[in-house]
Amino acid sequence: MSTEDLFSHSAKASTAANKTVSNVPEMSVSELANSLKRTLEETYGRIRIRGELFGVKVAASGHLYGDIKDENANVNIICWRGTLGRLSIKPEDGMDVVVTGKVSSYPKSSRYQIIIDSMELAGEGALLKMLEERRKKLAAEGLFDPSRKKQLPFLPKTIGVITSPTGAVIRDIMHRLKDRFPRHVLLWPVSVQGEGAAEQIAGAINGFNNFDGSTLARPDLLIVARGGGSLEDLMPFNEEIVVRAVADSNIPIISAVGHETDTTIVDYAADLRAPTPTGAAEMAVPMRSQLMAQVQDDNLRLYGALSRLIDSKKNVLDTWSAKLGNPSQLLENRMQSVDHLGDKLTHALKQNLSVKENTYSKISGRIRSPKDLINNSTRSLQYQSERLEKTAPQLLKDKHTQLSSLSRMLESLSFKRVLERGYAAVQNEAGEIISNAKNVQSGDNLSIIFANDEKIAVKAEK
Numbered sequence: 001m002s003t004e005d006l007f008s009h010s011a012k013a014s015t016a017a018n019k020t021v022s023n024v025p026e027m028s029v030s031e032l033a034n035s036l037k038r039t040l041e042e043t044y045g046r047i048r049i050r051g052e053l054f055g056v057k058v059a060a061s062g063h064l065y066g067d068i069k070d071e072n073a074n075v076n077i078i079c080w081r082g083t084l085g086r087l088s089i090k091p092e093d094g095m096d097v098v099v100t101g102k103v104s105s106y107p108k109s110s111r112y113q114i115i116i117d118s119m120e121l122a123g124e125g126a127l128l129k130m131l132e133e134r135r136k137k138l139a140a141e142g143l144f145d146p147s148r149k150k151q152l153p154f155l156p157k158t159i160g161v162i163t164s165p166t167g168a169v170i171r172d173i174m175h176r177l178k179d180r181f182p183r184h185v186l187l188w189p190v191s192v193q194g195e196g197a198a199e200q201i202a203g204a205i206n207g208f209n210n211f212d213g214s215t216l217a218r219p220d221l222l223i224v225a226r227g228g229g230s231l232e233d234l235m236p237f238n239e240e241i242v243v244r245a246v247a248d249s250n251i252p253i254i255s256a257v258g259h260e261t262d263t264t265i266v267d268y269a270a271d272l273r274a275p276t277p278t279g280a281a282e283m284a285v286p287m288r289s290q291l292m293a294q295v296q297d298d299n300l301r302l303y304g305a306l307s308r309l310i311d312s313k314k315n316v317l318d319t320w321s322a323k324l325g326n327p328s329q330l331l332e333n334r335m336q337s338v339d340h341l342g343d344k345l346t347h348a349l350k351q352n353l354s355v356k357e358n359t360y361s362k363i364s365g366r367i368r369s370p371k372d373l374i375n376n377s378t379r380s381l382q383y384q385s386e387r388l389e390k391t392a393p394q395l396l397k398d399k400h401t402q403l404s405s406l407s408r409m410l411e412s413l414s415f416k417r418v419l420e421r422g423y424a425a426v427q428n429e430a431g432e433i434i435s436n437a438k439n440v441q442s443g444d445n446l447s448i449i450f451a452n453d454e455k456i457a458v459k460a461e462k
Contacts (some may be wrong), residue, residue, distance in 0.1 A: 033107035040112055044103035049075070049114070050122050053095045058084070064091060068099060068114070076113035077101075086195055087119050088232060090239070095130060096122040120232075127231055131238050135265050138240065143247040144268040150252040152272060152283070153220045158184045159284055160219030160251070162204040165189035169225050169256075169277045176281035181288040186219055191236075192226035198239035205245040205253070221284055222249065224266065225256040225277040237264040246270055256280035419451040 027035070049068065056066035062081030067074045077099065079087070091097070101116040121127040138144065159177070163169045170187060177183055188207065190200040201224065211218035224246065226237070236242060237257045246253050246269040253270045260275035267273040274280035324330075411417070415425055415433070426434045427447045434440060444460040 030107065033105070033110060037105045037107060040103045040105055046100070046102060047114070048098055048100045050096070050098045051075075053077075053091055053097055054093050056091050056093050064116075066091070068097070076106075076111055077116055078113055079116040079119075083117060088194075089119060089121060089235065091119060092130075098122050131265065134238065134240065135268065138243055138265065139268070143243065148247065150271045152252045152254070155181065155285060156183060156220035158186060158217045158219045158221075160186045160188060160208045160222045161225065162188045162190055162201060162208075162222065163225045163277070164192045167192070167227055169227050172276075172278045173223065173225065173281045176278050177285060180282065181285040181291075183285055184217070186216060193229065193233045193236060197236035198242050201236060202239075202241045202245035205242075205249055209250050219251055222251050222253045223256060223274075223277070223280045223284060224253060224270070225274075225280055226258065227277070228259040228262060234258055234262060234264050237266040242266055243269045254280045254283055416451070419449065425449045 051068035051070050051074075054067055054069060054074075056064065058064050062084065064077075064079040064084050066077050068077050069075070079091070089095070089097075097119050098121075099114065099116050100118045101114045103112060104115050105112040121130065142148070161170060161173055163173075165187060174185060177185065186208075188204040190204050191197040192201070205222065205224070208219055208222055224237075226234075234257060237255075243265050246255070246266055252272075254272045254274050255264070255266045255270035256274040256277040256279065257264045257266060272283060274283055419425060425448070426440075427449060428434055428440075429445050434446070440446065440460045442461055446458050446460055448456045448458060450456075
């Protein structure tokens with residue numbers, strides 16, 4: 001045997017001795033996770049647990065994710081989109097609920113979770129607590145303020161009713177309206193409980209408000225009604241979408257949900273709450289027989305009041321007539337007085353006219369004729385014109401002679417005549433004649449004037 005064979009055999013023996021033999025099957029991570037998932041689903045195929053919801057959110061796919069917890073633990077929950085739409089309540093953080101479903105796991109994160117099939121509030125107290133918190137929230141937004149309440153019409157022409165078309169509610173409303181005062185009624189059929197009921201009711205309210213009158217007359221009043229039921233049955237009338245639609249309605253709304261002892265959040269937002277649907281019909285219209293009786297009574301009272309007023313006025317007229325006397329006699333006296341005054345006025349007018357004529361005759365004798373005055377003035381003007389024409393040339397001649405004499409005298413006295421005899425005159429820069437050397441300073445610019453206005457500029461020196 002070679003050395004190589006001995007070493008090879010020794011190495012193989014050592015490897016076999018060190019290898020540990022085990023009967024535990026080998027699994028991959030995915031196999032283990034999927035096995036645990038099947039075990040959870042088979043072991044807890046149907047469970048009901050109670051706890052508080054938190055971290056609730058709806059993904060873009062429409063599936064709901066979150067957690068349910070108590071004071072010691074929490075478990076992931078998931079609700080598929082198709083199941084979420086069928087839940088009797090809308091999951092919100094803080095709700096105390098009981099969920100029904102199966103336990104499963106999500107292999108990628110190795111977390112177990114509950115896949116929800118149904119959900120309900122944990123007792124009526126929890127439901128009432130949730131509704132009270134919702135009512136306070138909406139009240140804080142001002143949706144229930146009295147200032148938002150609208151006045152109901154006294155006698156609406158058209159009434160819109162939002163309720164189930166198959167229940168007794170619509171029949172009770174129609175019967176009561178027929179008894180009291182028949183009106184045109186438009187029914188918008190909706191589901192009043194269960195999945196999608198809240199959306200249908202809100203859509204009906206908004207639909208009535210969007211009527212343009214082209215096809216159907218827009219209602220003057222809306223009645224939102226349904227019969228009695230449990231708190232869960234009335235839940236659609238506690239949903240925010242319905243409450244906001246009622247608060248935003250431009251048409252007055254009467255809420256008539258359940259019996260007299262039932263109260264929903266819609267009742268706070270409505271313009272008027274009726275204890276029952278029948279009561280809503282009574283509030284919507286007046287009693288026709290009572291109105292007719294009231295009209296008849298008002299007619300009798302008005303007739304009686306008018307009769308008494310006429311009698312009273314007649315008595316007053318008779319009293320004043322007695323004091324006034326016979327109108328024909330009063331008229332005769334007035335006519336006679338008018339005739340007498342007319343005669344006096346005619347006589348006075350004639351007398352006044354005679355006086356004025358005498359005065360005119362006296363004055364007209366003293367007043368010269370305007371024609372004579374004009375002729376005299378014309379002759380005087382002509383005479384003055386002739387005199388002016390004769391004297392004007394003589395006056396001008398004398399003045400001309402006098403002007404010529406003065407001109408010759410001025411010319412003879414002018415210093416220029418002296419210059420013509422060989423003398424010269426000195427002027428300063430201002431053009432003034434210098435007659436004394438004291439008036440000249442060294443450096444002054446002077447002008448020497450000769451005959452024929454010839455000048456020479458010189459500078460003074462001393």
